[in-house]
Amino acid sequence: MMTFKLRFANIALMALYSLGAVAQSSENYSWTNLPKARQPVFKQDTVRITAYGATPDGHTLNTEAIHKAIDAVNKKGGGVVLVPAGLWMTGPIVMKSNINLHLSENATLLFTPDKTQYALTEGFYEGKSAARNQSPISGIDLENVAITGKGIVDGNGDVWRAVHKSQLTESHWKEKVASGGVLKDDGKTWYPSQQFKDASTGNKSMLLTAGKKPADFADMKDFLRPNLVVFNNCKKVLLEGVTFQNSAAWCIHPLMCEDLTIRNVRVKNPEYAHNGDGMDIESCKNFLIEGCTLDVGDDAICIKSGKDEEGRKRGMPTENGLIRNNIVYNGHGGFVVGSEMSGGARNIFVQNCTFMGTDKGLRFKSVRGRGGVVEKIYAKDIYMKDIAQEAVFFDLFYFVKFATDGARDMREVVNEGTPVFRDMHFENIVCNGATKGVFIRGLAEMPVRNIVMENMVLKAEKGIELTDGDQIRFKNVKLITEHTKPVIFIENGTQIRFDEISYNDKSDVLISVNGERSADIKMDNTDFSKAQKTKELSNGAQDKSLTLK
Incomplete structure (x- = not known):
């Protein structure tokens, strides 16, 4: 599946350059085959969550019914757990191996705003071990697992996160303040609770240092926003077709997974969502992300x-x-x-x-x-x-x-x-x-x-x-710029190559070289007559550092 003709460097050949001792050139590039991400395979057996009492009224908590369906399918060797059309309120869902959680079109899994439903657990925050609230959807040490379909997974993130007044319209800000929560002392930040405010303004750490366990962070539970979907140390993971939205923190977080496919999903978070990343692929091996649409509040x-x-x-x-x-x-x-x-x-x-x-x-x-x-x-x-x-x-x-x-x-x-x-x-x-x-x-x-x-x-x-760049090459680059004094600025650059550079007529200065460490900068196959001044040297840069041909 992941065999593509890409005119990129052959990975085996590129190992020769791992020490950065030899500059790459276009002559080293060839068509190559990429590694394949193995796909999960599931039995055809399908169980509807309604078979275990789930109710799509947007109010009833369906956590137990969904887990019963997952357990039943898992014990039979795997298959599909079907979420039909409807609005399904639920607490955190823990996935199991050989389960395809399939959301029908117009099916929405809406995660409860009741924070007591989310256990304090050991997780990660920006790459370090930390206390977190349990993720709405999670799986650890699984194989063959998927979330597919055309439905929606909604993390109800607004009940978890703070927001600055400057990030909202005046009317939206008034609605937020009227909804509850507390304000920062300067009145410019809204917090979902006093506990959140105390942890935030007190710069309390959520990191799990030696001797600390998740239960020790109960006094700042509201502050420990969960990532929406976390798969940890799993193999053959598939996310396909589903909309993932409104996460409290990161939206999709595969961690230490192997053979990961994210295909045709939509990821949506408000622009004001702090840490509202779309996908954070962390320490994963063999993955494909294709056909996705993202509109998020962070990376x-x-x-x-x-x-x-x-x-x-x-x-x-x-x-x-x-x-x-x-x-x-x-x-x-x-x-x-x-x-x-x-x-x-x-x-x-x-x-x-x-x-x-x-x-x-x-x-x-x-x-x-x-x-x-x-x-x-x-x-x-x-x-x-x-x-x-x-x-x-x-x-x-x-x-x-x-x-x-x-x-x-x-x-x-x-x-x-x-x-x-x-x-x-x-x-x-x-x-x-x-x-x-x-x-x-x-x-x-x-x-x-x-x-x-x-x-x-x-x-x-x-x-x-x-x-501070070394062995940087620009070839056939057209620069259409408003500011042309200079068009190109180099400070303490070495072994820099410009070949076939196009720029605005009557530009003030084409290239400015600064710094005494600048050396071996060359520009070829470029029309220098379009610049009113071709070069400038300053702050210790020597004339011999720049060659124009």
């Missing part, structure tokens, strides 16, 4: 692998995946890696995706202390419109505030906490509307390295900004 399709030392000790990269034919309407990023990527990520192919109105398009983020190696990421045929910030974004200073401009330039010792982003190829990228076309910011001690970007048309306010 849309996100690759993760644990955070900091805990993620490095787990040592499970997210690897061998294809993400294709997806549409993202809103989110902090269309396709995202990080920032919790301490276990690494590799061999991921992103093809034929459209991002419309996201904050960023292709987004890569990390920070000192994370560690992890992100490599062999390939993106092809990516189409973007009205991107609020950067179309292509690398930043190894995620959430870092600089006291001085020089702080960013300070080199630290490379160790296991140093994140590495290298060996990637992006091809056929079109963006109509962004603040910046390309933004790359590596570390002084560990530049973003060995990135090829070719056949791109980027319409943005600014063109390319690159700091």
Whole structure:
């Protein structure tokens, strides 16, 4: 199923570049077969939840009836648990192996707002062990499991999450305040309960440190928002056709799973949903995400692998995946890696995706202390419109505030906490509307390295900004920018290649090179006469650092 002809680098060949010592070139690219995600197979036996007393009145709690149906089918060797059309109120559902939970068209699983129904449990928060409320749908150590159909899974997330006044319209804010809950002392944030407010304003930790157990967090239970769907350490997982919406935190979270398929699902969260990610694929192996539509409050399709030392000790990269034919309407990023990527990520192919109105398009983020190696990421045929910030974004200073401009330039010792982003190829990228076309910011001690970007048309306010990048190649790139002073900005870049660059007529400055560490920057096959000034050098950059042919 996952055999595709993609003009990307042969994975075996790419292993030669794992140390970043040799720059990639288009000559190294060939057609290749990708790993296959094995599909779950189920018996034809079907049991309706109504056979165990479920009632679709939107009020009756159907948790027990649904679990009885799941248990009965599981004991018979597996099959389909059918949720017919209707509005089915329920508490948390725990899946079992060999179960296909099938939601008919017009069937909605609406999870109860009664938080007492959700047990405190050991889970994960942004890559670290943490106390959480039980997820509405969960499964641990399963094989052959699916959620399919044309129905809706609704997490009733508004009863769980806080919201800032600035995120809502005036009328919506008034409705929220009138619904109950409490306000922050400054009146600008609504909390669902006093317990939530106390935990939030008191910066209480939910992490399960040594000697802590979930029950110890009872005094902040309301604050421990659950992810909507969590499959942990499962094999052959399928999500297909269903709408997943209104999650309290992350929406779909497969963790340490193998052979994962997410196909033709819709994921919807409000724009104001804090941590309202669409899909967080964490430490998973062999996966396919195709034909999905996302409109969410945080990152849309996100690759993760644990955070900091805990993620490095787990040592499970997210690897061998294809993400294709997806549409993202809103989110902090269309396709995202990080920032919790301490276990690494590799061999991921992103093809034929459209991002419309996201904050960023292709987004890569990390920070000192994370560690992890992100490599062999390939993106092809990516189409973007009205991107609020950067179309292509690398930043190894995620959430870092600089006291001085020089702080960013300070080199630290490379160790296991140093994140590495290298060996990637992006091809056929079109963006109509962004603040910046390309933004790359590596570390002084560990530049973003060995990135090829070719056949791109980027319409943005600014063109390319690159700091601490090494072996970066741009080929056949058209930059349509509002600001042209300069079109391209390089700071402490090395081995940078520009080939066939197109830009606006009468641009002020084509390229500005800054920093004494800048070296071996070359631009070829480009019409320099269109710029009023071809180059600028500043802050220690030497004339020999830049060659124009």
